[in-house]
Amino acid sequence: MQLAAIIVSLTLAVVGVALFGRAIAQIYRYVRLGQPVPAGTRTDEPVQRTVTVAKEFLGHTRMNRWGVVGVAHWFVAVGFFALVLTLVHALGQVFQADWQLPVIGGWAPYEIFTELVGLLTFLGIAVLIVIRQLSRADRPGRKSRFAGSNTGQAYFVEAVILIIGVAILVLRGLEGALHDVNHFEWSYLVTYPMVAGFRGLGTETLQNLVYLVATIKIGTSFVWMITVSLKTDMGVAWHRFLAFPNIWFKREADGSVALGELKPMVSGGKEIDFETVFDEEEGAEEAVFGASQVEHFSWKGLLDFSTCTECGRCQSQCPAWNTGKPLSPKLLIMSLRDHAHAKAPYLLAGGGKTMEGEEKATAEQLKDVPASALAEAERPLIGTAEENGVIDPDVLWSCTTCGAC
Structure with missing residues (x-):
C-alpha cells in the first residue's frame, strides 16, 4: 500500500507541477498578444493597487453582496490557499504515516486552524453545490444564471474541493488515532469523534488507511492541476489565480467600478x-x-x-x-x-x-x-x-x- 501510494503520488505531483508551469507560460504569452495600454494607466499607485487586491480578496467585497453565496465562497477561496500545507503534510504521510510538519506540526493553534478551515471549506462547497442544483442550467427559459455555463467543468471543480475537504478531516481523525489521543483535545476540535471511532483499529490498519486517504487527497489535487493545465481557458478554475493580477491591473487603483465618462479611443x-x-x-x-x-x-x-x-x-x-x-x-x-x-x-x-x-x-x-x-x-x-x-x-x-x- 505504501509503495503504491508513493509511486502514484509522486508521479502525479511531478506531471502536475510540470504541466502547470507550462500552462502559466502559455497564458502569459497569450495575454501578451493583446494591444498595449497607454503608459501608466494600469500601473499607477502600486501601493493602493496592492491594498485593493488584499481588500477585495480577504474581504470578498464583491461576493459578500450575494449573502450566503458570498460567505460560502469566502471559505472555499480562503481554504484553497490556507490549506496548501495540508497537501505538503499528505506528501510526507505517504512516506511516514505519523509524519508531522516541522515546527508547526503538533502546534495546537495551527491544528485548530486546519480543522476549522477544513470543515468550513467542506461546508462552503456543499452550500455552493446545493445552490447550483437549485438553479440548474437546464431550467426552462432564462431562470438560471448558469444557463450557457460549462456545467461539467463546474461539477468537476466542486467535486475536487469536496473530496479534498473530506480527505483533510479523515486524515486528521486517523492522525489522532495513530498518535494515541484517548481523550478530547482542542487540536481535534472537529474530528475527535472520528479519532474515537478509529482508535480501535490496529496500527498497521491505521497506517494503510493514512496511505490510502493521503493518496486520494494528493491524487485529487494533482489530477485537478493536470486538468486545468491542459485547458487554459477553464475560467471556473483559473480565476482563483488570474483574479489577483486582474484586480491589481484594474482601471481604477482603488478598485472602484470603471463607469463614468468615455475613455479616449x-x-x-x-x-x-x-x-x-x-x-x-x-x-x-x-x-x-x-x-x-x-x-x-x-x-x-x-x-x-x-x-x-x-x-x-x-x-x-x-x-x-x-x-x-x-x-x-x-x-x-x-x-x-x-x-x-x-x-x-x-x-x-x-x-x-x-x-x-x-x-x-x-x-x-x-x-x-x-x-x-x-x-x-x-x-x-x-x-x-x-x-x-x-x-x-x-x-x-x-x-x-x-x-x-
Whole structure:
C-alpha cells in the first residue's frame, strides 16, 4: 500500500507541477498578444493597487453582496490557499504515516486552524453545490444564471474541493488515532469523534488507511492541476489565480467600478487624435478604430476574458437578458475568451494580417499550427451564425451600456 501510494503520488505531483508551469507560460504569452495600454494607466499607485487586491480578496467585497453565496465562497477561496500545507503534510504521510510538519506540526493553534478551515471549506462547497442544483442550467427559459455555463467543468471543480475537504478531516481523525489521543483535545476540535471511532483499529490498519486517504487527497489535487493545465481557458478554475493580477491591473487603483465618462479611443497603446489622425502625413492607415479581430483588444481585455468564472451574476442583472434580448454579458465574454484561446496558436506563430490584408507569416511558418487554430483565425469577430461569427451583431446592438453587469 505504501509503495503504491508513493509511486502514484509522486508521479502525479511531478506531471502536475510540470504541466502547470507550462500552462502559466502559455497564458502569459497569450495575454501578451493583446494591444498595449497607454503608459501608466494600469500601473499607477502600486501601493493602493496592492491594498485593493488584499481588500477585495480577504474581504470578498464583491461576493459578500450575494449573502450566503458570498460567505460560502469566502471559505472555499480562503481554504484553497490556507490549506496548501495540508497537501505538503499528505506528501510526507505517504512516506511516514505519523509524519508531522516541522515546527508547526503538533502546534495546537495551527491544528485548530486546519480543522476549522477544513470543515468550513467542506461546508462552503456543499452550500455552493446545493445552490447550483437549485438553479440548474437546464431550467426552462432564462431562470438560471448558469444557463450557457460549462456545467461539467463546474461539477468537476466542486467535486475536487469536496473530496479534498473530506480527505483533510479523515486524515486528521486517523492522525489522532495513530498518535494515541484517548481523550478530547482542542487540536481535534472537529474530528475527535472520528479519532474515537478509529482508535480501535490496529496500527498497521491505521497506517494503510493514512496511505490510502493521503493518496486520494494528493491524487485529487494533482489530477485537478493536470486538468486545468491542459485547458487554459477553464475560467471556473483559473480565476482563483488570474483574479489577483486582474484586480491589481484594474482601471481604477482603488478598485472602484470603471463607469463614468468615455475613455479616449486607443490604437496600439496610444490615444487617437481625431484632429490629425486622417492627415496623410500622420499615417492614418496605421490607426485601428475599435476591434475587428480579437487581438485588437488590449492585453488587459484578454486577461479579463480569461478570468471569467461563468457564474452568471452579470447575466442575472442584465436588463437586456431579462427582457428576452439576445445579449448575455457572460456568454459574450465566454465567446471572446474561447475564440481568443483557440486562435492563440495561430497568432503566436506569427499569423494575422497586415493593414493591407496580407498574411504576416508565411505558409512555412504556419505549417505546425493546429488546423483548429487556422479555422478559428478565419472566423469574423462580428457575424451572424450563418457567417460563423464569434459575436452576433444583434448581441452587440442589444447592449445599452447601462453598467448593470
